[in-house]
Amino acid sequence: MPYRLVSFDLDGTLVDTAGEIAEAANRALENHGLPRQPVPALTLLIGQGAHALMRQLLGRVAPPDIDVAAVLASFDRHYTDTTGTLGAPYPGATETLQRLRAAGVQVACVTNKETxxxxxxxxxxxxxxAFDLVIGGDTLPQKKPHASVLQHAARHCGVALAEVAHVGDSATDVNAARNAGVVAWAVPWGYNAGQPILSAGPDRLFHTLPAVADLVLQENAA
Structure with missing residues (x-):
């Protein structure tokens, strides 16, 4: 069966955003008298959305009476400034999206990042x-790894679950695909809480993004 929809996670899959997320987080910490944290430590928290990252971070470095809402508001202000300024797409990302769509394959961005x-x-x-569909972490009642997220993407795009592959960098993405009943593909360069992505058991590991398009076009031509 051909692949008619390929969905991609965003942070750590298509774009290296760790630096800009970490900078916004550290500015928010500084605003509230808390120490900056090293980027590698913050990178381990990426994957469930920025507010989830900040809540985990505050649980580690802030006093119990910290005004969490105020810190989150500070983060949002700073992240508005840093988003898209300190990171870059991974090699071949734009080319891959363009090739898939040019071949008639629908492409979705499915992320836990706030819309x-x-x-x-x-x-x-x-x-x-660049995408036929964008689903953020607050688009639906649930977010990845809940089954409904990728199932919603398939329904929206009018394709069967067997015709969908999801590409991500974390166990959250692999589990989202498994839960939804779609193919789970992975890339090794992202933010899987410091663990090798193969430990999550994806169906296939790609070492470049263009290789995703290569396989889809090859399979669809067979």
């Missing part, structure tokens, strides 16, 4: 028209 930050990032990298 407003997702749209800012897509705009900064010239991707506002």
């Amino acid at each position: 407003r930050h997702t749209q800012t990032l897509l705009r900064c990298h010239g991707w506002t028209q």
